[in-house]
Amino acid sequence: MRNKTKIINAFKQNGSRIKRLRKPERSDVDEALLKWFKQQRSDNVPVSGPLLMVKAEEFAKKLKDEEFVCGAGWTDKFKLRHNITFGKVSGAARGVNTETTTEWLTAVWPSIRKGYADKDIFNADETGIFFRLTPDRTLKFKGEKSVGGKLSKERITALVCANATGSEKRKLLVIGKSKNPRCFKNVENLPVRYSANKKSWMTSSLFEAELRSWDRELQTRKRKIILLVDNCPAHPVLQNLEKIKLVFIPANTTSVLQPMDQGVIRNLKCHYRKLILLRIVESIEKKQDYTVTLLDAIRFIEKAWRRVTTKTIQNCFRHAGILSTQGLNGTENEDDTNNDDDLPLTEWLRKVNCDELGQYDYEAYATIDDNIVTTEAQTDDDIVSEVKKDTEEEDEEGGEECSEVSIPTVSDALEAIRVVNLFYESRGGSSEIVTKIMDIERNLESVYWASNRKQMKITDYCNTFSVLFCGTFTPQVGLRSNSVHL
Template identity: 40%
Template sequence: MCLLSSTVVQYTRKMASKRKCFSVEKKMEIICRLEAGERNVTLAKEYGVGHTTIATINKNKEKIKTLFNNNFLKKKRVRASTQDQVDKALLQWYIMQRSQGVTLSGPQLQEKANFFAKQFQIEHFNCSASWISRFKVRHNIGGTVSEESLSVQKSEWLTKVWPILRKDFNDEDIFSAAETGLFYKLTPDKTLQFKGEKCTEGKLTKERITLLVAANMSGNLKKPLLVIGKSILPRCFQNIQYLPVDYYSNRQAWMTSSIFMNWVRHWDAELQTQNKKILLLVDNCPTHPQIGDLTNITLVFLPPNTTSVLQPMNQGIIRVIKSTFRKNLVLKIISNMDENKDENYPKITILDAILMINDAWQQLSPLTIANSFKHSGLAEEILDGPSSSFSNDIEIEDDIPLSVWAGALQNQLPILKEELDEYDHIDNGVAICEEPFEERIVKNDDNDDSDDNVEDQNEDVPAPNVLEAFKAAEILNRFVHSNFNDESLTHSISLLNNAVRYCYYMSKTDYLN
């Protein structure tokens, strides 16, 4: 027994001496690589630990992420760097690149270290190969990552990974979501002012909103748009009882991880009440974190660097709704001209923008959405039929370029075709989330708080009074019955008229009482 006891003690000491103690950032690196699709066994072999150690790190990833994000990055058993700012910045950049599946060489790390040194205004710093070697030792960074550990390419993902992911879901239960930026106040005459603008900060952030667009593969289920503005309570929202979109705000009017997580969790809760489970495809980006406590949503990240070809929303859906929004804005301009108003170009409030972009979203046909999934390679066949139509048999093509559409207006719009073409694509490159990671590292500014007090002075537009609404409803009622032979449309107008009449009646009874 004594011999056995001695053997156990020696074995235990031997195992303890081999036990590795990872720093928070090293654990974060492992988590990022797991989320990028690398296998537990592969990482365990590379780091020289058991697969249960990797599994434990993954199990505690939410706590580790919290520690990492709060900058509790305490190094363990390492030699301090004399260029601490560069060291920390390079480490954060390295972890972010690895989470995206990017392979990094020594020269690339040297180049980025020199970049950070310049940004921090550190003189006489010239990153050498030996400095990078010490950097790797300090943070327990291994050698070159094998090709098999990288994210698979598009073709492999579609043929090997996607069939496995989707096999348990019908087309109606497969959704995709993506963000886009929109210069909602922009009129065609201001195109040059905004050309090439990414709009990450400054006064132009007041001119833009960020949209999150989500729909299913069949095209018959469209989530209400998520709209992110700059002000938490714009003045034009006063007296508004209902918005047809989900509205969030922050100082830069962009998507953040907290907004994304809130939106997904709220949707997950709705699906629980419906006893329905879905698969949700999103881009692989920093503002789309893993969400571990979902019960009814299977969150799937597209492979890194494949968004432009695999994301259905980028196959025409986003382009069409933004183009439709701008066509409606052009009609507002022409209506101002018809009324001989002093200003041809109307002032668009964020409320106007929300209502108009929602109209564009509702107008988008299921067929257009379904075919966008097909063009991305996710669906099996393209459907035939008109792109979009109303029940009054007036077909409206979804994807007519703005300049072609405006050409039918017989030169009523004093804007050149070239300007309209530029206008139609002006915000394609607008930032929809936090600025490039290395710039944010240098600024050390991760604050996403809403700018509660920001209100656009130009958006102080009073709500119509009940008498104005009553008269407008009567005019709209006569117009619809004179121009449309559509039972569902006339029924909707009847509901609208009844609601407005009731409000008018109540205003009179309140006055009499």
């Protein structure tokens, strides 16, 4: 019972073929070999027993173990631990439909989605973002390769996932370069899930961890879903998912069949750029310099994701053919009332007509990271580094430009909310907005009184007892009992 969680997780990942949970002779070699095997399986590469033995010895040498000799017995136990059938991938092999997208949509997709409601069909995809890029730097960076160099170090990768009706948008998974950025200090809760590796890329281990965590959430809610993903090295075939039906879009069709690529990600980035431009204009008015930190980027991308409307997501699923045009009733969301949200960046700039932003190539600014690399097959050295839990990542993000967050006091927050309240009152803000502001102010006042209330001392209770009983408080020392006698 003490190891209940570990045993249940091992059962779900490895299946029921093992009866005891034993550690392998070399756990690091075992882990590295498993990561390599999953990558080969994702690429549909057949793996034999002798090849496993060779790779195990190669990983052992890279992990500084020259004496390790891999025999047939070790590989047999390896396959048994991880539910691998000799000479082939365990379970059904992933077949890739080479026919046209129309044939896949008409002949394959209906049978896959049978029994699933529109709200239970999800699509997930990664996108890279040059989070510090500003319009004045666009021309300087234009044409620079996204792999290597300074530009790639100033990027993040975000996993974007939503359902076909647009009613559910998963919390973003953001992948940065630094494991412990300095700007995260004093920040207890991030609005996204955050992870890091040296290249800011999605990896198969991150993807698997995300899906298994989601699968556990769905188990508690007793709900089943379909998750559509593309065929990339970071998306391995996962066994023993109980509530997630993982479906791979046919190769070379993601630009047509993947809903996130039909406009959801472009819309997300458009909102992100607008938030950066707004902050730049504010800095110009205050005559201050402004640099986007990783924490700013995370806050902006989360706000941008909330501004992607239900209607936009529905239209993208329809355009991909995942849903028929009659599949939804065109339900409107309260977020859909602002037509400016879906305007492309260049059109939005012409509408706001902001002179402070200057004349730049905003079309290039909006599309410069459309094709940024977000994943790549891991080399043996990458796998070994991950197994060793290499801690060579920078502890700070961007060096001196990323400072610690200054935490405002409760008094600062109260003053700020009162300024906001005054702003809306003077401009005739709606009663609903003013009511929400008053609720926030009331909550802050409660926090203020709670934080300033002094903790009572034992002498305070003594004085109270003296008044009530008109006597003196005389604690008895040395008694066996813990009671206090008056």
